[in-house]
Amino acid sequence: MKSTRTQPNLSDIASRLGARLHGDGSQRIVGLATLKDAGPDQVSFLANRAYLKDLPSTRAAAVLLHADHLDACPVPALVLDNPYLGYAELSRMLDPQADAHQPGIHPSAVVAEDASLGADVSIGPNAVIESGARLGDRVVVGPGSVVGADCEIGEDGFLHANVTLYHGVVVGKRVILHSGCVIGGDGFGFAHDGGGWRKIAQLGGAVLGDDVEVGSCSSIDRGALGDTVIGNDVKIDSQVQIAHNVHIGDHSALAGCVGIAGSTRVGRHCMLGGGVGLSGHLTICDGVQVTGMSLVTNSILEPGVYSSGTGAMENSQWRRNAVRFKQLDSIAKRVNRLEKRGSGEA
Amino acid sequence: MKSTRTQPNLSDIASRLGARLHGDGSQRIVGLATLKDAGPDQVSFLANRAYLKDLPSTRAAAVLLHADHLDACPVPALVLDNPYLGYAELSRMLDPQADAHQPGIHPSAVVAEDASLGADVSIGPNAVIESGARLGDRVVVGPGSVVGADCEIGEDGFLHANVTLYHGVVVGKRVILHSGCVIGGDGFGFAHDGGGWRKIAQLGGAVLGDDVEVGSCSSIDRGALGDTVIGNDVKIDSQVQIAHNVHIGDHSALAGCVGIAGSTRVGRHCMLGGGVGLSGHLTICDGVQVTGMSLVTNSILEPGVYSSGTGAMENSQWRRNAVRFKQLDSIAKRVNRLEKRGSGEA
Amino acid sequence: MKSTRTQPNLSDIASRLGARLHGDGSQRIVGLATLKDAGPDQVSFLANRAYLKDLPSTRAAAVLLHADHLDACPVPALVLDNPYLGYAELSRMLDPQADAHQPGIHPSAVVAEDASLGADVSIGPNAVIESGARLGDRVVVGPGSVVGADCEIGEDGFLHANVTLYHGVVVGKRVILHSGCVIGGDGFGFAHDGGGWRKIAQLGGAVLGDDVEVGSCSSIDRGALGDTVIGNDVKIDSQVQIAHNVHIGDHSALAGCVGIAGSTRVGRHCMLGGGVGLSGHLTICDGVQVTGMSLVTNSILEPGVYSSGTGAMENSQWRRNAVRFKQLDSIAKRVNRLEKRGSGEA
Structure with missing residues (x-):
């Protein structure tokens, strides 16, 4: 090695x-x-x-x-x-790993007869390539990774160990998928029948553009109807959750632990800080930055930097302030009254 | 396929x-x-x-x-x-995947001799079924999944690729477990000996009811003593963490990135939004909804909708407000004084 | 079993x-x-x-x-x-699992010829040990786990099923790694060339001390230059993200869903509650506790307990207060004016 x-x-x-x-x-x-x-x-x-x-x-x-x-x-x-x-x-x-993978199929890998493999692919030990999958030239599939039926992986794709692609996932060129990430799992869709939940089969797909990178243990779900779409050159860190039918525009970057709910559309050249949460069905325009651990519940239609929350402080000070937060509306109304009284209106 | x-x-x-x-x-x-x-x-x-x-x-x-x-x-x-x-x-x-898995055991799967397999089970390539495990009729175990010793999986269970069940996990009928999820890992239990941590062996189990679904890369830990219990028809999204000895009531739904600390009990028909955090040892009654990214540190004993946090705003506006949060107790006291002064008490 | x-x-x-x-x-x-x-x-x-x-x-x-x-x-x-x-x-x-693993290499495991295995190691079905890896005495590698090239695992290490170590990861003695965790994946490093992102190869390593435990589905990234370092007796729960070049001091404990951004240094005997987020390039001194779901954006240089955020309340009450948060700076200024007016300054 x-x-x-x-x-x-x-x-x-x-x-x-x-x-x-x-x-x-x-x-x-x-x-x-x-x-x-x-x-x-x-x-x-x-x-x-x-x-x-x-x-x-x-x-x-x-x-x-x-x-x-x-x-x-x-x-x-x-x-x-x-x-x-x-x-x-x-x-x-100078990366000593850049040429660490030799072409070839390890004898312990399980490759479906009708899978299509490009030139110089490398399939690691105990990897599984299911029926109808197509791998471009020089694709690397790490040990224990599973490429589902009918997936397509563009040339120079690199799946590290223990990556999972569900059936029909489409991945562009030069994509890097880190260990433990899961692409194309079912979106979270259920209808309530009055007593309990009835599953909505997730019939759409997941499409990743060229030059996408996805960090370890991240989830990108497939669409309910239509696809979840990750644009070109989108960089996704570890522990990220992207729900069904989300679209992420080209060149955007999502830091660790971000969660994006269903059908939200994030523009191009956006940057989401660690732990940011976006509600479902929002539109985030191009060029938006959201700082760490912010909650976004409304669409953002102007580029710029957005934030929510409050930074940590010493616990006893925080307790005094946090309890006042529950009185904030009351405090605001009392300030209104004080102002009116002072100006002779009260 | x-x-x-x-x-x-x-x-x-x-x-x-x-x-x-x-x-x-x-x-x-x-x-x-x-x-x-x-x-x-x-x-x-x-x-x-x-x-x-x-x-x-x-x-x-x-x-x-x-x-x-x-x-x-x-x-x-x-x-x-x-x-x-x-x-x-x-x-x-209309789901074309509904009949995608043919019964049979792939020759690369490793199935313990004393495992018990129901009729028409499907065991994928490189899956591992350990000693004493019992799989009901028509159970599907995807490629690379590991079913620990003495696990029980009810009929029509579906484990996608690269799922992990630790030993002794009990799973009901028609359960769907998505790739990368881990059921029955050790709860986070340590005793401090004055200098450092001493592990508490996690001797309990993890029990999932019928019709449970668990999303990709989610963790449900086993109990310390006694079991972690997920009720019937509970739907759990991706990237969720459920700690030891948590109980979730029937028909509840947990969106992505939820975290629930040890021994908390969530009722029936509850809905937790994305990124919600529940502290340990709480009781959440039936019929509670918590909106996205809320922090719950106290028990909730009345059904209803609960929230915390504040939504994102433009960063410079946010900075001005967030710094005032640290003064909130002081502001409240000053309003008290102003009111007393105005009413002639001061 | x-x-x-x-x-x-x-x-x-x-x-x-x-x-x-x-x-x-x-x-x-x-x-x-x-x-x-x-x-x-x-x-x-x-x-x-x-x-x-x-x-x-x-x-x-x-x-x-x-x-x-x-x-x-x-x-x-x-x-x-x-x-x-x-x-x-x-x-x-009394843990019945304590002796559940017999020494030996399962015939389906793939062990590189030049890997070095200590006495009484146990390598499970379909596990992969890559070239140059060194395993100490009594190390257990669970089914489907992958130990990358040139990794070192100290004696009595225990990797549960489906764990992934990238190349060159160094792990101390008596370390426990839970299923789905990924150690040594690439840190999230990119340079912007004006149009898009250029990957920064992550040339550093990941080093875990003795007696470390890492929960299921957690990610510890390798360093960009130099190592990510987890001290002795550090306990890390499930769903945790530790970015490149983070250092965690001995005996610290991180609860579920914690996220720590790049190059932050956490001291010894620290405790981070569930869902806590630390920004990058911070210093957290020894003996700091941070309560659940707090956001830390500044270094903490005094031991103690720190917090941020606000607890959940009934939704309609919360809406009234949360909207006032956006007016908080204005409210504070108005209180200032009221005080000046009352004291005859206005």
Whole structure:
């Protein structure tokens, strides 16, 4: 499993990133590290001024940074307008896992005879590929993962271990699905018959665009009628719940523990903080950010930043304030009366 | 995996649903769709007045609706007092997955010799049935699912792929468990010895009634002493956490991301919105609804609707209000003083 | 799977717990139960005064209790200063699952040739141990679990069914990982290139100390650079999300549905209630407790109890108060003006 790739030198890296190299380019590089931790065969980066204090003493082989900080850099520098973006690219270039999966089907995997497998797919031990599934070129299916009947996975898709796709799920190109996530499970639909619940079969599907990533143990349910749709380049963290018939626009990002109820539509380039909850049947327009653990019960039709809740405080102080919250309407009315009295109206 | 069932015509459907058919009954039906999307071989339904606007232009083969809307229907109609309930039944009738699983044990499944299997069970690839487990007639165990030692699963139970039951879990009839859910894991019990934690073995069980459904990636822990008990016809969505020794009454429904702490008892016919949290050792009586993301720290002894929290607002407005929350007790006291002053008491 | 251990009698138990036995020690004991439910071959305990009312009528073989309650005990007693701690130890002593796993590798498991297995390991059906993994003595890997390449699991580790460890995860001794949990998945790291997201490879690891327990369906992500670190004796409940580069200090406990964003450091002996959310890049000092569903957006540098939010109330009352929350800054300013007016300043 160890990578056998040749180690790039600083000149190779500068060329790959389109960076201007200041200093000698011959040093071979084995990895990335923070300014504080980097050793002489590692590259570091400066993308946040909070870490500027660590620059003068860094022992990195070189630092990715903006031209503004070149003078303060005691080692060779790779100059870029957006060092954070350079760090992202370099992290992928130096990832020892990038070539960890060899093509081939492990003998313990169970692949339906009529499944269609592209070139150079990798199917791990005890994975299951059901009837009619179609996997694009270079798709990786990790150990224990299950690809349901008639699923489609675009080229370069990567399912880590123990991922589950229900039947008929459609996944774009270069999608990454992390362990324990479940795509295409039944939406939560029941009709009440007066005494109890009658299940509504979930007849729709789940469609993920290109370049989607879904974190570990997240759930994306299939539609009741019509599909649940995740746009291109949508990034979904761990422990997220996306209910039936939700649509998420391209390039949106959902942090951990987000929950979105049925049929809500989130626009493009939205960002939902950790633990945010969206009620069902809402419209959230493009360019909306919602801060952590906010509850959104109404549609948002203007781009911007939205929040709810209150931050933590010391418990005895909180108790005094929280009990007053239950009196808030009464307090407001009393202030109204006081104002009227003061102005001679009372 | 494709369904081979014969397609019903409208007369068949009317008879099955107990609906009054207006129009020709000979059209064969292949599926269900919304009023907007339905084509000439699909049935649609009108159960929510918000969609009445789509009725005049529908191209559906027929529409399930209440007699009140019959006159506005441009196509054949299936008249029912409760069209939503009719939709639920029809969705199951037309579900192409309903007969997707053939009886049989996949050769890669690992079934303990002393497990007891009912008639026509279906055990998927790489599933594991441990010693002493008993599966009722027609139980389906999906690929990669694990049924622990001495579990009991009632007839017509359906475990999707990658479900986990710990040892001794008891599941009623017609239960549906979605992928990634875990039933019977250890409750979170530790005693503090002054320096650190000592585990309390979780010796109880987990018992699910008939007609229970549990969503993907949900956790229902086993009891510490005595059982965690989920009543009949309880519907649990995805990403839900139910702690040890919780009891949920019959016909209750829990939306996504709900968390219930240990030993709390929820009554019958309760509905918990998405992300609701219940503290431990509470009693929630029958017929309680709690709205999304509310925190319940006290028992609720009267049926009704309960809520907490505040809805999202624009961030700069929110900041101004949230900071005042920390002053709320002080504001309330100052209003008290102003009132006393105004009334000549001060 | 049935335990074949010999049943201890009360004298054996007293000796094991270091308890003072009052009464006859010959009774054989098969289990533990509450004061109300215990029968004549079960031990019970009294650790909470709320249950003192059940003591006089108990039919238990014996009761673990503090000397203060000895006089009220109608049956033999096992006297300890900390009966709850005694209960914890006795629960483990009487756990019929404690010896349920026999050493050996199930023939359906897939174990890499270069994996290193300690003495008496137990590898369940369809488990996967990848290349270079090292398992200590007596490690148990449950059915369907996947241990990634180059992982290390210390002695007496217990992975229940369907656990996933990504590559290179390091786990201490006596660690318990529950079904569906995922350790070492990618952290949520992306750089924005102006149009969309570019993945940041997550090159760090995940390191769990000794005596850690992780609940079902929880996620602990690997670090971006450097490791995510879970200290010794940290107890993590179900449905928890721990993001990249978080550090949790020794002996801390996290209840269900907690979410911790990237790079936050939680101290030793902290307790986070169910559903608590911590923002990223915070410092939480030792000895902090946060009550359920609180949102923490600032570092906490003093030990103590912290809270946010408001408890649930009847919905119509809540609506009136919640709408006033949006006016709270205005109300506060109006109170300021009223005070100035009353004091002659206005």
